[in-house]
Amino acid sequence: MKKHKLQTRLESIPLPIAKALRQLLGRTRKVILIRGICAVIAVFVGMTLIAMGLDAGILIVSPITRWMISAVIYIGTAAAIYVFLVAPFARSFTLAGLAHMIEAHHPEMQERLSSAVELLTTSDDANVRGSQKLIDALTEAATADAESLKPKNEISMKAALPFFAAAAAFILIMAAIFAVFPRKASFLLARATAPFANLPNIMALDLEVRPGDVFVPRGERLEINLSSARGGIRSAKIQRTLDDGRVSDDDMRRTQQLEKDKAQCFTFAVTSVERNFTYRVQADDAITKYYRVTAVTPPVVESLDLKIDYPEYSCLPQKVEANSTGTVSALAGSVATISIKVNKPCSSAVMKIEAAKPVSIQGEPDMSRSGECRIVFRLPLTSGLAGIYSIQLTDDHGLKNTKFERAVQALADIPPVIVITNLPQKEIRLRPDDHFPFYFFATDDVGLKSVEILYEKDSVKLMPRNVALPKNPSEKEPLRKFEGNPVINLTDSDLRGVRRLMFQLVVSDNLPENLKGAQKGFSEQYVLVIDDNAKSFKEQALQSQEEALKNQLQQAKRELEESKQKVPFVKEVASKNEKKPEQLSERTGVLRENLANGDATLRNLSEKLSDGFFDDVSKKINELHDAELSKAKGLTDQLTLAESPEERNKLLEDITKNIDKAIAAIDDMLKKSETASKAMEHAVEIENLANRQEDLAKQKLDIDKLQAAAENAANMDPELKKKLEEWKKRQDNLADTLAKLAREQAPLSALKNSAELQEAGRIAEETRKLNEDQKRLAESAQKISEMQKLDKKLGELAEQQNTAAELAKSNMLKEKTAGLLKEKGESMEAQMRAQTAELEKRQAAVAEEAKSIAAQVAKELPSESKIAGEAKDSTGKAKDSLHNSDLGSAVKNAAEAAKELNTLTDRLEAAAASQIDGGKDDSGKNSPAHSPVSQLAKKAGDVAQAQEMLQKEIGALANGTPLENLVAQQENIEKRAEELKKDAQAFQMNARELNLPQKSQQLAAEGENNLQGALQNADNAGKSLGKMAEESRQMKLDPKKNPSGNLPNELKQAQDSSAKSLDQAAAKMAEAQKAIDDAAKNLPAQQAQSKEGEPDLPAASALARKAAVGQDAIDAIQSAESLNSAAQEAMAMAAKAGINTTPGKMSSVSSGGRNDNAKKAPPGFDEIARRMGIKYDDWLRLPGNLRSEILQSSASEGPEEYREIIRRYFEELSKRGMEGR
Structure with missing residues (x-):
């Protein structure tokens, strides 16, 4: 406002005067400002230097003193500001005043300037001011004076020089101090000017206080240390101030003796920091700043949950442990999820694993549980990981949790054992x-x-x-x-x-x-x-256990007999009429020791025989121990307690009776075990023969495959011939051995129910059928002979037509020839129809058999249903083709059927061979002598053979020559006769080997001879038919050629002779069968009953011989099956005799079949012995189920829990042993 008023007045005066006055005003204010600033600086710096000097020179303990010194500095400075700046600038300047200031230095102006300014700026009325002309003249003169003025000359800076000098001096002093002692100077300046700053005094600058400001876990001990590089500190104390204002002073303990020029150390310990406080340390004249100790709760792991996710291949379920101990031990490849509950949020959570390869895992917040502060770590258990993991938590104050360490191990997947x-x-x-x-x-x-x-x-x-x-x-x-x-x-x-x-x-x-x-x-x-x-393995094991049984039973018997002999020795003392006779206890001890030795021998034998062949004897020994022997040992204990001779003698009599019973029981066991052993030896012998026959059956199948390949290659390997001869020799040897074994059995009882030994009747029936076929073939051959006679007549007529003399009769000859041709054609057509019908009938029978086989194969062996179905379809197609008189298609279908049936036969035989060992069904009862598969194989083989013969006959008929068909049929008859001859030979040999009734043997031999004759005549008939077929082919090429007249007669004679021999053979074989059946019916009932349940060795022998003679694989297979069945029957008899036919122990054999190391530990036991601290003898005393558990745990690295079990087990054994004594 004043400035505005001044500006208004300046505008009312002439410009030169106004300019001069403005310049003078500005110069004046500038001088005031410079002087004031210098004065303020001088005051502030000077007072600060004084304060710094005081702080450096005297000990200021109380912060109030610092505040007072600082207050003086700031008050003095404020006063200087007021005096030298505020007050001068607050004073107002008038224009008249400024004019007077100028006139004071210029008297020559005679106050013209001030008068002009006052007149021009006054607010008085013009009448009061005076003459205007005078005022203008005065103004003009004043203006001239103003124009000559220079402000610098009017207002000098000398007024500010003293203040400037003072300020400069103080600043120079401060600068010098900073230059010489920069750290101390700046420190003293801060203390002087900032009393609120938490600073030590200058003497404390070389003091080091540890830990200074710190966050301390609540309840933990805090140690405050003071150290100084300078010497001479006499004492130190600490001042603590709690948040509630309470103050305590405590002396600090010197930790190093006072020595010149050596560091000084002091310490003070707070045993338990429970509340916040501030502290500072005073060492002589040095006082540190205030430090803050804040007591906070550190992060704590309150609980830990563990989850293990096992690798997928282990199929182990997820493992969850709430409130787990934290130890992580799981299969390598697992993932361990560790969730910890903490008491407060943490800024950092790290899991570290000190292992061969250190691992560090950052924790993540676990948001799965609301309301809880949780951190989760996911730890992959890589292979080889093993060590200690630690969880390190850090809160916002930098505090860490207490040591939290647990073990971690990735368990390797242990190799199997x-x-x-x-x-x-x-x-x-x-x-x-x-x-x-x-x-x-x-x-x-x-x-x-x-x-x-x-x-x-x-x-x-x-x-x-x-x-x-x-x-x-x-x-x-x-x-x-x-x-x-x-x-x-x-x-x-x-x-x-x-x-x-x-x-x-x-x-x-x-x-x-x-x-x-x-x-x-x-x-x-x-x-x-x-x-x-x-010997076979089973024979060796049986022999070993039998020897051990006999030897130790006899040893136990001798020891018991020795015990019995000691009874009179004891009785001599026991009969004395004394309450406690001398030597009674000693002699009774000898008796008891002998009894204990016999009992120990028996118990040892029982353990060896347990679960072996003589498991029944083992059980009887245990019964003997629990009854007679334990009772006898108990009575010996009562002897020393009895007080009268009568009582003692009665006890000795009872002891003798029990010993006699035990000896009798041992004799009974020896007798029965010998019988049982013989029964088992017999069963094992049959089983060994069954194994040999199985081997031969498989060998024959292999040879048959090689033979088939050799026939396809149109050659026969000499090595293959040698193999076949060796097989025949081995099969004969087996048949001989089996026949000898069967003879010892008195076979007639078996013949009553043996289907295999009804062979003579079967041969007789097959021979009758063959005889009928031979007669039918002879009739067909006779018709063919009549046709050949027509051919001969046609040839003669052809010759007559070529003769000139007969030309005239040509018409008559033509008519005659036409008649003969018609007769021949009709005969040929009738013969073709008859043969085709016969073939269709036989093919229908084969097709029906193939259908039946296919149905059974689908039931018994589904894997071969396809080929069986194809064979069924092909045989049916061949039958349909014959029905439609389509011989070409019939030949093709018959060939396919034969091939498929042969393939099916081979597969069924192989399957039957692989199933030979399957001797029992699920019920444990003996299965039939022959398996369904082997019966199917035999049936398929017969059908395949019949189909092959049909194929040849259909093929011959398809060529348009019935004679060729007859040749094929005769070949079929010859082959069947040869097979029957082999069967008769095998039966005749078997009848002789088994000592069958002499009449049956004689008749069988005659039947075999008749079949041999039939075979020879059939062969002659076949040759005659072959010649006739060849003549027929030649006559077609050369009608003039005449057929042989003797061939039809030779053929008829041979066929008739063959039929006659077949008829005789059938009769002889039927009589032989009747003789066998009559002998079986007349067998005494008592003899038949005594043989009930015996193995059917005669049947097995018959099949073995049949296989040797016929060299047919299926016969060998069925022989093996029959022997298996016989072995099962023999095993059943052995089981009735008291033998365990399925022993769990078959190990007591040496390389020669003897038990020369019965107590040798098996391989792999050393590791168990090392871990368990157990001997093999003691191991054998453990029950089998406990052994298995220990074996399993030993293999899976977990045996510790069983050591206590074993220790207690043997303690119990010891107790029982002492009680028994």
Whole structure:
């Protein structure tokens, strides 16, 4: 407002005066400003220097003092500002005043300038101001004076120089101090000017306080340390101020003695920080700044939940542990999810694993549970991971959790384990046709995938053979343990002929390939040495156990007899009329020791025989121990307690009775075991023959395949001939052995119910059918002979027509020739129709048989239904073609049918051979002597043979020559006669070997001779027919040629003779069968009953001989089946005699078949012994189920829990032993 008013007045005066006044006003204010600033600076810097000096020179303890010093500085500075700046600038300047200031330095102006300004700026009335002309003149003079003025000359800066000098001096002093002591100067300046700043004094600059400002976990100990590089500190104390204002001063403890020029250290400990506080340290004149200690709760792991997701291949369910201990141990490939509950949010959560390869995992917030502060870590358990994992939590204050460490381990998928449990020796001698059973135990910690048998045949490796694993009831859970009992069949094609067979088991687990699986475990290697003179494995095992039984039973008997002999020795003392006779206790002890020895021998034998062939004897021994022997030992204990001689004598009598009962029981066991052993030896002998026959049957199938290939190649390998001869020799030897065995059986009882030994009746029936066919063929041949006579007449007429003399009679000859041709054509047509009808009838029978076979194959062997159905269709098509007189199609269809039937026969025979071992059905009862498949194979073979004959006959008829058809039919009859002759030969040999009734033997021999004659006559008839067929072909080429007149007669004579011989053979064989049947009917009932249940060896012998004579694979197969059935019957008889025919123990054999190391631990037991601390003798005393559990746990790295079980078990055994004594 004042400035505006001044500006208004300046406008009312002349410009030169106004300009001069403005310049003077500006110069004046500038001088005031400079002077004021210098004054303020001088005051502030000067007072600050004083304050800094005071702070550096005296000890200022209280912050109030600092505030007071700073207040003086700021108040003085404020006063200087007011005095030198505010007040001068607050004073107003008038124009008249400014004019007077100028006139004060210029008297020569005679106040013209001020007067002019006052007159021009006054607000008085013009009448009051005076003459205007005078005022104008005055103004003009004042203007001239104003124009001559210079502001710098009027207002000098000298007034500001003292203040400037003072300010400059103080600034120079401050600068000098900063230059010399920059750190201290800046520090003192801050303390002087900023009392609110938390700063130490200058003496504390070289002090180091640890930890300074800090966040401390609540309740933890805090140690505050003071250290100084300078020496001379006499004492130090700490001042603490709680948030509630309470203050405490405490002395700090010196941690190093005072020595000049050496660092000084002091410490103070707060045992438990529960509340916040501030502190500072005073060391002599040095006082540190205030430090803040904040007590906070650190992050804490309150609980931990663990979830394990196992790898997919393990099929293990997800494992969840709430409030887990935190230890992570799981299968490699698993993923462990660790969820921790913490007490507060954390800025950082890290899991670290100290292992061979350190791992660091960042935690993530777990949002799955609302209302809880959780952090989750996902830890892949890679292979080989093992160590300690720690969880490190950091909160917003930088505090970390207390040490949290747990173990982590990725458990490797342990390789599977497989142990053969019943073979203590590595090398075993066997027969070349033996069946070798063995037992194994396989286990894996996760799951088994496969078990295979590895073979090395005479140093040549064979393809592994798979052992089928059972299906686990739970499809989601893999099979982890398996006890198997495979059998090595040395008659299998790939093992046949081996001399030294090494075998080993290999088990694979289900570890995937991407995890370097599958892992394998191998058993020990075993060698089977093949020896033609060796006993079978079962024979060796039986002999070994039988020897052990006899030897130890006899030993136990001797020990019990010795005990009995000690009774009079004890009685001598016991009869004394004394309460406690001397030496009674000693002599009773001897008696008891002898009883205990006999009992121990029996118990040891019982353990060896348990689950073996003589398991029944083992049970009887246990009964004997529990009854007579335990009672006898108990009575000996009562002897020393009895007080009267009568009582003692009575006890001795009872002891003697119990010993006698025990000895009698042992004698009974020896007697019965000998009978049972013989029955088992007989059964094993038959079983061995069955194995040999099975081997021969399979060999014959192989030879048949080679023969078929050789026939196709139109050559016969000499080596193949040699094989066939060797097979025939071996089959004959088997038949001889079997016949000898059958003779010892008194076979007539078996003949009553043996379908196989009704062979004579079957041969008789087949011979009758063949005789009928031969007679029918002879009739057809007679008709063909009549046709040949017509051919001869036609030839004679042709000659007559060529004679000139007969030209005149040509018309008559033509008529005669035409008549003969018509007669021949009609006869030919009738013959063709008759033969076609006969062939259709026979083809229909074959088609019906093929249909029946196809239906049975679909039921018994569905895998071969296709080829059986094709054979059925082809035979039906051949029948239809014959019905339609389409001989061309009939030939083609018959050929297809024959081929398909032969293929079906081969497959059925192979299937029957592979099923030979299947001797029992599910019910455990004996199955029929022949399996349905072998019966089908035999039936298919017969039908295939009939179809082949039909094919030849249809083919011959299709060529338009009935005579060729007759040749084929005669060939068929000849072949059938040869087969019947072989059957009769086999029957006759079997009748002789089995000592059948002499009459039957004689009749069978005569029947065989008749069949031999029939075969020879059939052969002659076939030759005659062949010649006649050849003449017929020649006559077609040369009508002039005359047929032989003797051939029809020769043919008729041969066919008649063949029919006669067949008729006689049928009669003889029928009489032979009747003689056998009569002998069986007249067999005494008592003799028949005594043989009930015996194996039907005569039937098996008959089949074996038939196979040897006929050299037919199906006969060998059925012989093997019959022997298997006989072996089962013999086994059943052995079981009735007290033999365990399916023993679990068949291991007590050495390489020679003797038990020379019965207590040798099996391979693989060393590891169990090491882990369990158990001897093999003690191991044998454990129950079988406990052994299996221990084996499994030993293989899966978990045996610790069983050690206590074993220890308690043997403690209990010891207690019982002491009680028994």
